[in-house]
Amino acid sequence: MIQGIDYAAIAPPLILAVAALGALLADAFGAPRRALALVSGGALGVALLAVAALAFGGRRATFCLPTGLRGNGPRSCSYVADDFTLLFQGVVLAAAVIVVLLSVREVVESRIPAGEYHFLLLAAVVGALTLVAARDLVLLAVSLETLSLPVFALVALRRYDGVASEAALKLFLVSVISAAVMLFGISLVYGATGAMHLDRIAPALDRLPTELEPVAVVGIVLVLAGFAFKVAAVPFHFWAPDVYQGAPLPVAAFLSVVSKAAGFAGLAIVLALGFPAFGHVWGPVVAVLAAVTMTLGNLLALRQTTAIRLLAWSSVAQSGYMLAPLAVGRSRLPEAVAATTAYVALYAVMNIGAFAVIVAVRERLTRDALDDYRGLARTRPGLAAAMAFFLICLAGLPPGVMGLFAKVVVFRAAVAGDVTWLAVVMAVNTVIGLYYYLLWAVRLFTAPAGRPADVAPGTPVRAAIAAAFAGAVVLSVAPQIVLQTVATVS
Amino acid sequence: MMAIPLAGALALALPRERFLGDDAALGRFAVGLSGATLLVGLSALTAFDFGAPQRMQLRVDWPWAPSIGLRFHLGVDGISLPLVLLTALLTFLCLVYTAKHPPAGGRLRLFTALLLVLEVGMLGTFVALDLVLFFVFFEVVLVPMYAVIAIWGTGDRRAAALKFILYTLLGSGLLLAGMLLVGVKAGTLDMTVLAQRHGEGLTRGVQIVAFLLMALGFGVKAPMWPLHTWLPDAHTAAPTAGSVLLAGVLLKMGTYGIVRIALPSAPEGAEFWAPWLGLLAVVGIVYGALACLAQTDLKRMIAFSSVGHMGFVLLGIATLTPVGVNAALFGNIAHGLITGLLFFLAGSVKDRYGTGDLRELGGGLLTSAPRLASVLTFASVASLGLPGLAGFWGEMLALLGAYRPDADLPRATFVTFMAVGGIGAVLTAAYFLRMLSRITHGPVPDERLTAGPVAAVTRHEYAAWLPLVALTLLVGLWPKTLLDVTTAPVRALLGGG
Numbered sequence: 001m002i003q004g005i006d007y008a009a010i011a012p013p014l015i016l017a018v019a020a021l022g023a024l025l026a027d028a029f030g031a032p033r034r035a036l037a038l039v040s041g042g043a044l045g046v047a048l049l050a051v052a053a054l055a056f057g058g059r060r061a062t063f064c065l066p067t068g069l070r071g072n073g074p075r076s077c078s079y080v081a082d083d084f085t086l087l088f089q090g091v092v093l094a095a096a097v098i099v100v101l102l103s104v105r106e107v108v109e110s111r112i113p114a115g116e117y118h119f120l121l122l123a124a125v126v127g128a129l130t131l132v133a134a135r136d137l138v139l140l141a142v143s144l145e146t147l148s149l150p151v152f153a154l155v156a157l158r159r160y161d162g163v164a165s166e167a168a169l170k171l172f173l174v175s176v177i178s179a180a181v182m183l184f185g186i187s188l189v190y191g192a193t194g195a196m197h198l199d200r201i202a203p204a205l206d207r208l209p210t211e212l213e214p215v216a217v218v219g220i221v222l223v224l225a226g227f228a229f230k231v232a233a234v235p236f237h238f239w240a241p242d243v244y245q246g247a248p249l250p251v252a253a254f255l256s257v258v259s260k261a262a263g264f265a266g267l268a269i270v271l272a273l274g275f276p277a278f279g280h281v282w283g284p285v286v287a288v289l290a291a292v293t294m295t296l297g298n299l300l301a302l303r304q305t306t307a308i309r310l311l312a313w314s315s316v317a318q319s320g321y322m323l324a325p326l327a328v329g330r331s332r333l334p335e336a337v338a339a340t341t342a343y344v345a346l347y348a349v350m351n352i353g354a355f356a357v358i359v360a361v362r363e364r365l366t367r368d369a370l371d372d373y374r375g376l377a378r379t380r381p382g383l384a385a386a387m388a389f390f391l392i393c394l395a396g397l398p399p400g401v402m403g404l405f406a407k408v409v410v411f412r413a414a415v416a417g418d419v420t421w422l423a424v425v426m427a428v429n430t431v432i433g434l435y436y437y438l439l440w441a442v443r444l445f446t447a448p449a450g451r452p453a454d455v456a457p458g459t460p461v462r463a464a465i466a467a468a469f470a471g472a473v474v475l476s477v478a479p480q481i482v483l484q485t486v487a488t489v490s
Numbered sequence: 491m492m493a494i495p496l497a498g499a500l501a502l503a504l505p506r507e508r509f510l511g512d513d514a515a516l517g518r519f520a521v522g523l524s525g526a527t528l529l530v531g532l533s534a535l536t537a538f539d540f541g542a543p544q545r546m547q548l549r550v551d552w553p554w555a556p557s558i559g560l561r562f563h564l565g566v567d568g569i570s571l572p573l574v575l576l577t578a579l580l581t582f583l584c585l586v587y588t589a590k591h592p593p594a595g596g597r598l599r600l601f602t603a604l605l606l607v608l609e610v611g612m613l614g615t616f617v618a619l620d621l622v623l624f625f626v627f628f629e630v631v632l633v634p635m636y637a638v639i640a641i642w643g644t645g646d647r648r649a650a651a652l653k654f655i656l657y658t659l660l661g662s663g664l665l666l667a668g669m670l671l672v673g674v675k676a677g678t679l680d681m682t683v684l685a686q687r688h689g690e691g692l693t694r695g696v697q698i699v700a701f702l703l704m705a706l707g708f709g710v711k712a713p714m715w716p717l718h719t720w721l722p723d724a725h726t727a728a729p730t731a732g733s734v735l736l737a738g739v740l741l742k743m744g745t746y747g748i749v750r751i752a753l754p755s756a757p758e759g760a761e762f763w764a765p766w767l768g769l770l771a772v773v774g775i776v777y778g779a780l781a782c783l784a785q786t787d788l789k790r791m792i793a794f795s796s797v798g799h800m801g802f803v804l805l806g807i808a809t810l811t812p813v814g815v816n817a818a819l820f821g822n823i824a825h826g827l828i829t830g831l832l833f834f835l836a837g838s839v840k841d842r843y844g845t846g847d848l849r850e851l852g853g854g855l856l857t858s859a860p861r862l863a864s865v866l867t868f869a870s871v872a873s874l875g876l877p878g879l880a881g882f883w884g885e886m887l888a889l890l891g892a893y894r895p896d897a898d899l900p901r902a903t904f905v906t907f908m909a910v911g912g913i914g915a916v917l918t919a920a921y922f923l924r925m926l927s928r929i930t931h932g933p934v935p936d937e938r939l940t941a942g943p944v945a946a947v948t949r950h951e952y953a954a955w956l957p958l959v960a961l962t963l964l965v966g967l968w969p970k971t972l973l974d975v976t977t978a979p980v981r982a983l984l985g986g987g
Contacts, residue, residue, distance in 0.1 A: 392633065397629055397632055397633055397659070398611075398626060398629045398630040398632075398633065399630075399633070401626065404625075404626060404629060407666070408622055408625070408666065408670070411666050411667055411670050412670045412673070412674060415667060415670045415671045415674050416670075416674040420667060420671060420699060423666075423667035423670070423671075424663075424664065424667055424703070426663065426667075427660065427662075427663025427664050427666065427667055428660065428663065430659060430663045431656055431659050431660045431663060434655065434656065434659050435652070435656060438636075438652070438655065439652075442640065442648075
């Protein structure tokens with residue numbers, strides 16, 4: 001049977017897939033590193049343009065069930081490019097551009113094979129783009145793996161480095177196990193409902209015979225666990241700090257922003273479109289996960305002395321905030337999904353900015369202790385100001401109004417969904433978070449302990465920081481840019 | 491009426507940086523700027539229709555983030571107008587004072603900028619009419635105040651600043667949860683609409699939870715015993731201008747919030763928690779007074795006295811009667827004037843003698859620095875509530891309110907509170923008189939005599955003190971000027987009661 005494919009809808013991942021192969025081939029023919037970075041950055045830019053162009057059009061869907069097989073059911077398309085998808089694709093692509101900018105120098109200095117690096121990076125982005133557009137469980141699982149597999153290799157690309165290899169192995173093991181768990185969950189859900197498309201699963205779950213309910217519940221919880229790994233939620237968070245530390249910094253940034261954003265998109269899709277009927281089951285599970293994740297992440301972040309590990313634990317904690325709105329279960333689910341989406345989008349800007357500054361500072365420093373940031377305001381006032389702003393945003397205090405609004409939106413969704421206790425847990429957690437973010441920000445302005453750090457970021461890194469900073473400032477003044485887009489997402 | 495977009499002008503007219511090279515020009519610039527702000531505030535006073543102070547006036551209302559129902563909605567009524575003026579006045583005086591007496595630690599430009607940002611946050615808090623907007627302004631003050639304490643403070647300033655910001659942020663988090671609970675359940679974030687409804691559409695359970703969360707949040711800021719522990723440290727460590735603003739305005743944001751948001755939007759919750767609020771308030775009064783008796787540091791003592799005074803304000807609120815809430819608002823203003831003055835004086839004493847320790851200061855201040863000592867005596871007497879000065883009315887009306895609390899509240903409990911509060915007032919008198927007898931009276935210690943004459947009071951110091959002295963007298967002698975403005979809106983907020 002021949003299916004028509006809407007190539008416009010799948011243009012963004014398609015462009016990147018072609019570019020990824022191109023980068024690999026070009027490397028084989030000895031293209032210079034800079035050209036490769038240009039290809040990969042350029043492809044991401046073109047894909048971003050494609051997403052922007054699609055955003056003006058209506059909702060597009062492709063890979064649908066042919067009319068003959070559809071029966072009386074819904075259209076059941078596997079790939080949908082609606083506002084939700086496009087927003088996430090935009091976030092993923094913009095963050096990926098920054099990651100490419102950050103990696104220009106890292107690739108040279110860490111003696112990473114450039115062709116492979118860019119190929120793997122683009123392949124992972126393709127996975128992320130497909131994941132946020134996927135509307136059936138098979139495509140979700142496949143794209144999740146497309147996102148994960150290249151990342152193991154990316155983490156391990158510094159072959160001479162034992163820490164990197166260990167990190168990659170750890171990531172690999174946890175990821176494979178969680179993938180297996182998730183596939184098992186998918187099979188149980190399929191067994192219970194007889195459907196793979198989310199728009200068919202939802203009605204099937206609604207009128208599920210009682211004897212099949214336990215099966216469906218187990219399946220849903222297992223699928224949830226698979227995503228919990230992706231977003232580094234407790235208790236599947238153990239990989240995060242070690243991997244962030246062992247991986248090349250741009251890859252860590254990729255994991256903490258792109259990969260996480262895609263994971264949350266997937267989670268939101270599955271819960272909101274597929275499993276709303278069982279909101280009473282996964283709602284409380286997500287609530288507990290969120291509470292534990294943010295608390296543990298924050299508490300452990302308190303004790304870190306290196307910048308990257310602190311950011312790793314704090315990003316675990318941030319995952320907790322992002323999960324919180326989804327704890328509402330079925331009531332007010334669209335609002336909750338919008339809140340999570342908004343938080344993810346805003347978080348992406350702040351966190352990628354913080355990572356960019358870390359890359360800038362670590363380019364010259366071998367170590368990565370928090371105390372190396374002392375006195376940065378004297379030597380590099382611009383860099384220090386940007387870092388302070390990102391940290392304050394992450395802490396959610398004015399003048400970082402963006403972070404404040406992200407928190408407000410999440411609190412609002414939690415309170416609206418009658419999980420006020422979770423909001424109180426969050427309130428306590430913001431205080432813990434503020435403590436370490438603030439101490440870090442203060443370090444920037446205190447006198448250096450020894451020789452002031454001589455930091456000279458390259459042009460690409462500077463551009464990355466400037467872009468993230470501009471984004472953060474604009475969103476602080478006009479948060480409605482994100483909030484409005486989110487409101488239209490269903 | 492709308493020709494003066496009061497708050498817009500206030501907020502937008504405050505630049506962060508200007509190309510002013512030397513400190514003198516910077517000082518003039520800052521004084522001019524805050525003076526202009528004060529003038530705008532005063533012109534708002536003329537534009538304000540005193541015939542209907544319960545009505546929101548000079549409103550500004552623009553959509554900001556419509557998707558979450560957030561509006562840039564500002565306005566003043568009889569409750570916020572005095573506080574707006576107090577804020578503008580105190581910031582102006584602080585900058586006048588700072589122009590001549592810069593805090594140790596240099597970087598005057600940054601200091602000035604931070605004070606101006608603080609002013610934006612404080613004014614914004616008092617004029618915001620949207621819950622989320624209120625919260626944003628409420629938070630705006632945190633980082634500047636943290637920096638002011640951490641950079642220009644004395645003693646263990648880092649720890650004090652950190653304690654300040656962590657405590658307040660915890661409060662803000664709970665506050666946000668409470669406000670959003672109200673906002674979401676009532677379906678609006680507009681404070682005027684919420685106030686008109688008087689909790690309509692909110693179940694009793696929601697109101698109780700919401701009021702608890704909000705009261706805790708504001709209680710940290712106010713500060714309510716036992717959430718006050720950040721305050722003495724922060725006040726002691728902060729530079730003079732920081733202490734003045736902290737005591738004069740920041741504390742008011744807590745009590746203002748309770749009156750403006752928590753009371754009208756969750757009246758049943760308020761009724762449920764009022765006895766507890768009253769209990770904590772009187773504990774605060776007595777505890778503050780006793781703690782003051784044990785203090786040896788001048789600034790620390792004033793800080794603890796704030797705990798006591800804010801206890802009276804909270805007691806007034808807890809009665810849920812127009813008299814009590816009026817007393818609270820009156821106490822707010824009076825405390826802002828008097829304690830602001832006291833902190834200015836404490837700063838001057840510290841400048842001259844290099845210490846704020848009562849034992850090291852010794853006695854005889856009236857002999858060695860008669861003018862400074864006279865004003866100090868005046869401020870202390872006003873603070874302990876001498877009739878005829880501003881401090882008296884707030885305390886007296888609060889106790890009166892407690893004698894006749896809202897009909898639904900247990901009267902016996904409140905009468906007990908009143909009695910205990912009265913004892914607290916006596917203790918307040920005791921520690922201020924003890925302080926005065928220690929440092930203003932008695933012989934001058936020998937080592938001070940040999941150290942040479944004490945610097946005379948400068949013009950800038952007079953400029954900072956005298957308006958406060960005058961207003962203390964004015965408000966104390968004609969309390970009606972203030973009560974007239976607040977009475978009608980308080981009645982409206984409490985639902986015609």
